[in-house]
Every structure is written in structure tokens, then in C-alpha cells.
Amino acid sequence: MAKLQGFEFWRKTLKEARFVVAPMVDQSELAWRLLSRRHGAQLCYTPMLHAQVFVRDANYRRENLYNEVCEEDRPLITQFCANDPEVFLQASLLAQDYCDAIDLNLGCPQMIAKRGHYGVFLQDEWELLEKMVRLAHEKLSVPITCKIRVFKELERTVRYAQMLEKAGCQLLTVHGRTKEQKGPSTGIADWEHITAVRKAVNIPVFANGNIHHLSDVERCIQETGVQGVMSAEGNLHNPALFEGCSPPIWEMAEEYLDVVKQHPPCTLSYVRAHLFKLWHHTLQIHQDLREELAKVKTLEGLAGVNIGRLPFPHWICQPYVRPAPKEPVVNGDSQISEVKKAVCQKRALEDDAVNDTLSKNKQKKRSRNPHKNFCPEHKPKYVKCEQCGNPKGNKCVFNLCRGCCKKKAFKEVADCPSHGLRFKTRAEKLKAEEKKEEEEEEEKDSATETDASAALQKQSEARLPL
Numbered sequence: 534m535a536k537l538q539g540f541e542f543w544r545k546t547l548k549e550a551r552f553v554v555a556p557m558v559d560q561s562e563l564a565w566r567l568l569s570r571r572h573g574a575q576l577c578y579t580p581m582l583h584a585q586v587f588v589r590d591a592n593y594r595r596e597n598l599y600n601e602v603c604e605e606d607r608p609l610i611t612q613f614c615a616n617d618p619e620v621f622l623q624a625s626l627l628a629q630d631y632c633d634a635i636d637l638n639l640g641c642p643q644m645i646a647k648r649g650h651y652g653v654f655l656q657d658e659w660e661l662l663e664k665m666v667r668l669a670h671e672k673l674s675v676p677i678t679c680k681i682r683v684f685k686e687l688e689r690t691v692r693y694a695q696m697l698e699k700a701g702c703q704l705l706t707v708h709g710r711t712k713e714q715k716g717p718s719t720g721i722a723d724w725e726h727i728t729a730v731r732k733a734v735n736i737p738v739f740a741n742g743n744i745h746h747l748s749d750v751e752r753c754i755q756e757t758g759v760q761g762v763m764s765a766e767g768n769l770h771n772p773a774l775f776e777g778c779s780p781p782i783w784e785m786a787e788e789y790l791d792v793v794k795q796h797p798p799c800t801l802s803y804v805r806a807h808l809f810k811l812w813h814h815t816l817q818i819h820q821d822l823r824e825e826l827a828k829v830k831t832l833e834g835l836a837g838v839n840i841g842r843l844p845f846p847h848w849i850c851q852p853y854v855r856p857a858p859k860e861p862v863v864n865g866d867s868q869i870s871e872v873k874k875a876v877c878q879k880r881a882l883e884d885d886a887v888n889d890t891l892s893k894n895k896q897k898k899r900s901r902n903p904h905k906n907f908c909p910e911h912k913p914k915y916v917k918c919e920q921c922g923n924p925k926g927n928k929c930v931f932n933l934c935r936g937c938c939k940k941k942a943f944k945e946v947a948d949c950p951s952h953g954l955r956f957k958t959r960a961e962k963l964k965a966e967e968k969k970e971e972e973e974e975e976e977k978d979s980a981t982e983t984d985a986s987a988a989l990q991k992q993s994e995a996r997l998p999l
Contacts (some may be wrong), residue, residue: 538703542676543737543760546633547608550576552750552775553706553739555765556612556636556680557581562803563601564793566609569768571788573775576608576761581638583649584615584624598631603796610678612636614651618665622672629675636678637665640708640741642715653682653712656693663700670701678704680741683726685711694730705730706739706763717858728757739763745852747777769810771850779850782811790836804835813853926951 537546554561554569556578566577579598586593598611611632615621625635639662641652655662669677679702683690694705707730709722722742731738737760740753744764753762767774772785786808793799808826809816816823822838829835891899895907915924918934925934928951931941935952942949948957 536674536676538676539736542634542703546676547576547704549760550608551754551761552576553761553763554578554768555741555763556610556638557765557769559800559803560769560806562799563603563606564789564796564799565772565803565807566606567603567796568785568789568792569772569775570605572773573777574768575775576610577606578636579609579611579632581612581614581641582624582628584613584621585617587613587624587627588620594627598628600798601796602631608633610634610636612638612680614638614641614646614649615665616649616651616655616661618661618668621665622668625669625673625677629673632675634676634678634704635669635673636680636706637662637669639679639681640706642682642712656681656684656712659693659696663696666697666700666702670703676703677701678706680706680708682708682710682712683723687726687729690726691729691733694734698734698736702736704737704739705734706741707731708741710742724753724757727759731758737761741765745774747774750775767852769807770813770852773850782815782850785850786811787836790832793832799832801830801832801835804832805829808835808838810853811850 543549552573552575554566554574554577558580561578561580566574569577579601582593582597587597609632611628611634613621613624613628613635615624615637621637629635638652639655643652646652647654666677666679679697681693681697684693690707694707697705707727709724709727710719714720714722724740724743727738727740727742738757739761740757740759741763744750744753744762745767749767750762750764753759764774771779772789773780789807789811790804793804805826812822812826816826826835826838829838891907899905899907916927916932917923918925918937919932920937921934923934923936925932926938926949929935929938930947930949930951931938933941938949938952939954941947942952942954942956946956946960948955
């Protein structure tokens, strides 16, 4: 059967999906996708998967894709981040039988993407991207799609989209923000760029950005003419967004926890993160619930957190809008910042003067462990493994990390005490046991032969005449 392309792929395989749940790292797992589908989502993406890790680690493949196969969870698109055409192809070949399309992440703006050289930090390397998309388009049995961010220049964004289409991209998701629009500087997504891309290409286009309510979805489709609309943060704060309703958050939380129980295993950190998102507005006021939710260590404990008698407005699933960046202090005038400090209701950590230079996360760690040192100069310096670049074991006999050491020790039947590997010892023990068994069998055989010869001698003596 020929591979479907473009609008035919969107109509037949994706069933003309208009309401789409975005790929979200550690957040768009199976349980959340199923919950979203129950409440109007027509297409979901897996969390962004790292192509290189997916190729080399069988456990990673099982935990993030193979174990999450579910008939209800279709259509489904698997998203990878990658910067090597061959690695991207290998990962896609391993995943193509478990999804309806493969998506290349060209939109992640986070620092980890910059360090790993993937996501939006590849958007200037058109030759590499063209090669990656073209190779996947030629070799895969499922379509290749892309998710991008826009450039500041509209014409450049259009040429970027046309290049990807020419290389073989069959569906394009356009996030209407630039590489710099993230965190406190997120701002408003530019639908004008999305409209221009939709008019310039001959493949389906999904829009992403500024989607908090169903009315935003309808307005986006009307203004841009896109085939579908993707939501990320809006969906996390209200999984019923595509139904056009804002249910009480305890109903969504209970339903989500039920889905998690029906489709184990689900990492507890994922579940906790979803509950923090759903209860965001309530937890700003009821700090005791925040502490209780943070300390729970089991799924049953999360389900048992009682938040059922709070004021009604905080119970409604509603979007979270990031506050604008803080205005800088001019000419030493700190009046504005003093007012903001007075208004801020967040709890203060101890030793604020000492913790001024630490992030909130590090301050929390410091509060739990006052002796913890965050100075980069005092951090231990790790020597890299000779094969993969991960930290090597300090006393490893092969000067490798545990993973590489295990492979080499198994291959060479050797021991590595520092990593607790005893392949040689076990082999020698097994050999000694086998030798002992052979000796016992020989002794048993010789004893049998002795008994038999003795019996024969007695019989011969008995036959002799007196």
C-alpha cells in the first residue's frame, strides 16, 4: 500500500483532526493523552523523545513507546529531537510500527536543546534539516511531519516552511513565537506568520500559540485558515479545553488518576506535575495543600490529598498566563520593586541574604540540607568514559561507565569489582560446579562397576563345585 501524503494523509489517517494535543516532555504520556481524547482531543503526540537514546537503549524504547501501545490512543504521532540524519532515521524505523507518523522537533527553545544542539537551534541549518527530512521521507513507511517556530522576518519563515515541504514534510505545525520568546518573555504568538505559511505551502498546517479556550481555537482557524490547532499549556491546565467547558478541577484530577490506575506504569513525577498544573490557581492561595502534594510518595497518597472544600473560583479549570517580565530599576529608584515585594504573597525562605544568588529550586534544596554546596568550583570533576562520554567509574578496571563496562566485561568474561560485575567469578564457579558434578558421576559409575564385579564374582564362586 502506497504511503499517504499531504492532505490525503490528514483526511484518511488523521481523520481530519482539528483539535490536537502538543508533544510535551514528561507530560503528554499515555494516561494524559487518553484523558484528553475523552474530552475532545482528536490527535495526540508522544512526549519529545531523544533519537540517539531511543536507538541505543531498549529500556527507553519500552518505557516511552512500546509499553504505551493502546487501541484507544490513535491516531498518534511520535516526536523525536535529533541533529543527525542517520540517527533520526534509525530511531524513526524503530518507532514507525507503533504510530501513524514521525515528527521532527524543530521548535524546542529550552537551554537543554541548545546544549544538545536540537530543536529550534537547528532552524538556521537548512541544508542539514533538508537532508534529515528527505532521508526520512524516502525510507519510512509512515509520513514525516515537522514542528517549527517562526523567524522575526515573515518572508524567511515562509521560505523555511517551503524548504521543509520540498524536502518531504507532509504536515507542518507552526508555533507563532520566535526562538527568543520563552519563559517570562513568552509574549503573544504571531498568527500572521502562521497565515502566511498556510497560504504558501500545499500541505496541512497546524497552528500553535495563544490557545486557552475553545473560542481561541475557532478564532484561530477562522483567521489563519489552518487545518488544525495544537494546544500545550492550555491543555495542561484544562484537559477539557476542546469540549468548550471548564469543569471543577477535582473532577479532572480524579478522572486522570483513574486513567493512570487503568494504564500502569506511570511515573509518579509525571502525575504530580499534572496535578500541580491542574491545581495551579488554588495552590497559590492554599499553601498547605502545596506542601502536602509535594511530600506524597505514592499514587494512593496523591489521590488522597483532600482539596474538596475550597472556594469555588479556584476550582475551575482555567488557563495560566505568565506575568510580564519585571521592570528594571532606573537610577537606583527601587520604589516599584518595593511595592511588588509588599504585594507578593509567596512564602519566604530562610537566610534570604545568603540565598540571593541561588535559584528557587536550589534554595529549597538548601533549606532541606543546609550543608549542601552549590559552588561550581567545589563540584566533583568527573572523568569521561572512553566510549560514550558519560562519567566513568572511579575504580573501574576498564576506565568506563557502568553501561560500557558491563558490555565489555560480559564480552571478555571479566570482573569489575567497582561496578559489582562478576562475570569471570561466576564463570569459574559454574565451571567448578560442573567439574565437581562430573567427578561425582565418575565416582558413582566406578562404585557401580565395583558392585557389579563383586556380584559377578559371588555368582561365579557359587557355581563352583564343592
